Amino acid sequence: MHTVGETRYNHWFDGLALLHSFTIRDGEVYYRSKYLRSDTYNANIEANRIVVSEFGTMAYPDPCKNIFSKAFSYLSHTIPDFTDNCLINIMKCGEDFYATTETNYMRKINPQTLETLEKVDYRKYVAVNLATAHPHYDAAGNVLNMGTSIMDKGKTKYVIFKIPATVPEDKKGKNPLKHTEVFCSITSRSLLSPSYYHSFGVTENYIVFLEQPFKLDILKMSTAYIRGVNWASCLAFHKEDKTYIHIIDQRTKKPLPTKFYTDAMVVFHHVNAYEEDGCLLFDVITYEDSSLYQLFYLANLNQDFEENSRLTSIPTLRRFAVPLNVDKNAEVGSNLIELASTTARALKEKDDQVYCQPELLYEGLELPRINYAHNGKRYRYVFAAEVQWSPIPTKILKYDVLTKSSLKWGQEHCWPAEPLFVPTPDAKDEDDDFHITKWAIPSLILPLPQKSLPTLLGMLRRATRTMVGLSH
Ligand SMILES: CC1=C(/C=C/C(C)=C/C=C/C(C)=C/C=O)C(C)(C)CCC1
Numbered sequence: 091m092h093t094v095g096e097t098r099y100n101h102w103f104d105g106l107a108l109l110h111s112f113t114i115r116d117g118e119v120y121y122r123s124k125y126l127r128s129d130t131y132n133a134n135i136e137a138n139r140i141v142v143s144e145f146g147t148m149a150y151p152d153p154c155k156n157i158f159s160k161a162f163s164y165l166s167h168t169i170p171d172f173t174d175n176c177l178i179n180i181m182k183c184g185e186d187f188y189a190t191t192e193t194n195y196m197r198k199i200n201p202q203t204l205e206t207l208e209k210v211d212y213r214k215y216v217a218v219n220l221a222t223a224h225p226h227y228d229a230a231g232n233v234l235n236m237g238t239s240i241m242d243k244g245k246t247k248y249v250i251f252k253i254p255a256t257v258p259e260d261k262k263g264k265n266p267l268k269h270t271e272v273f274c275s276i277t278s279r280s281l282l283s284p285s286y287y288h289s290f291g292v293t294e295n296y297i298v299f300l301e302q303p304f305k306l307d308i309l310k311m312s313t314a315y316i317r318g319v320n321w322a323s324c325l326a327f328h329k330e331d332k333t334y335i336h337i338i339d340q341r342t343k344k345p346l347p348t349k350f351y352t353d354a355m356v357v358f359h360h361v362n363a364y365e366e367d368g369c370l371l372f373d374v375i376t377y378e379d380s381s382l383y384q385l386f387y388l389a390n391l392n393q394d395f396e397e398n399s400r401l402t403s404i405p406t407l408r409r410f411a412v413p414l415n416v417d418k419n420a421e422v423g424s425n426l427i428e429l430a431s432t433t434a435r436a437l438k439e440k441d442d443q444v445y446c447q448p449e450l451l452y453e454g455l456e457l458p459r460i461n462y463a464h465n466g467k468r469y470r471y472v473f474a475a476e477v478q479w480s481p482i483p484t485k486i487l488k489y490d491v492l493t494k495s496s497l498k499w500g501q502e503h504c505w506p507a508e509p510l511f512v513p514t515p516d517a518k519d520e521d522d523d524f525h526i527t528k529w530a531i532p533s534l535i536l537p538l539p540q541k542s543l544p545t546l547l548g549m550l551r552r553a554t555r556t557m558v559g560l561s562h
């Protein structure tokens with residue numbers, strides 16, 4: 091919802107969250123949607139105007155009261171009280187589902203009815219002011235996520251934390267969030283301007299975190315309200331800086347001592363990461379600048395959209411390779427990657443530094459997804475939206491990282507959203523997706539002579555899946 095009463099949000103990442111649910115049952119898809127009844131939503135509807143600030147829109151709650159007294163109370167907090175308009179993703183935590191954004195708030199939801207339940211403040215369980223909306227899950231369903239703790243006890247840190255899927259027997263019925271554990275913290279290079287990040291990567295034994303020179307200026311953020319500017323204006327890309335690659339060993343819960351880095355870049359989405367012959371490979375969608383956020387101002391969505399909204403840097407899938415055991419005596423300038431599978435390089439430099447040069451895999455894609463059963467492992471397929479010079483996707487893409495070939499789907503007047511990969515129940519192949527027509531033709535009709543009706547009904551029942559997702 092981009093307008094409330096007479097007021098209008100400025101940016102695509104501001105709109106009031108709409109929950110979507112798709113239920114695939116007996117070869118048919120059922121759809122429902124509901125607005126997330128966040129405190130933000132309720133306050134806006136009650137006031138019949140936007141009263142809570144979002145990423146690209148600064149709002150002033152009390153026009154009748156003295157703006158400066160309100161601004162003063164905002165100023166006395168370095169970190170403002172953020173929105174609970176959880177519009178980015180859905181997180182599963184134990185048996186509970188949460189709508190998430192990147193602030194310290196989440197909203198529990200009922201995945202069946204899409205009703206909005208409790209508001210959860212991450213800060214009650216782990217000291218973070220911001221957290222990603224792209225957590226990872228291990229095979230047992232434990233959540234691994236990370237967030238930024240801003241100027242807590244004089245330090246700004248990136249905090250990696252774990253939320254268990256289940257709570258101990260004697261604590262049955264208790265909220266898994268209460269058992270959140272800090273896994274590892276990394277001190278930010280700068281106290282007042284931590285990196286912005288939207289996701290991170292995991293392999294079987296490691297975590298990959300990119301400390302990129304796309305940074306959130308805390309002083310700007312704490313004065314944004316009084317200056318009348320939005321949060322987005324507090325983010326800046328420093329193209330002269332480096333991107334630091336932190337690799338955390340999950341067994342020791344410590345970062346590797348080698349200082350891995352690459353050129354300045356902006357990454358929103360990690361695609362996947364895995365280990366191969368003593369190296370860690372990770373695939374990310376990279377930009378050469380931060381123009382993407384700029385393009386999503388709704389004012390650009392007019393007739394001249396094509397001209398006004400050309401990306402200045404195309405989203406590109408790149409593969410990085412990091413050597414896990416760096417020989418301190420290796421010659422300066424030598425390439426530490428000897429894998430046949432990639433042309434990515436890692437050049438040894440002095441003072442235990444390693445400069446990583448990626449391999450370019452594919453240009454023009456965003457909103458990547460994989461078959462999550464292959465997360466952290468060798469994999470072959472990326473499902474994404476094709477994005478060329480315009481940020482609005484017109485096609486769905488399936489990219490094969492092995493053969494480097496791709497398949498595309500598009501139709502006139504169709505604008506796909508983020509593809510979600512739903513595997514066929516009992517699938518063997520990585521790309522065996524849950525596909526209605528495919529089910530109706532090869533798997534269901536062809537096996538008819540060999541299979542009894544109850545078996546077929548069983549297959550159908552197992553195939554019933556409920557997907558709950560937000561617009562992104
Ligand atoms: C409100 C708010 C934020 C919100 C960020 C959002 C809403 C980001 C959405 C990103 C998406 C959808 C990216 C897709 O690739 C910040 C900057 C974390 C910090 C300041 C307060």
Ligand SMILES: [Fe+2]
Binds near residue numbers: 358
């Ligand atoms: Fe995302």
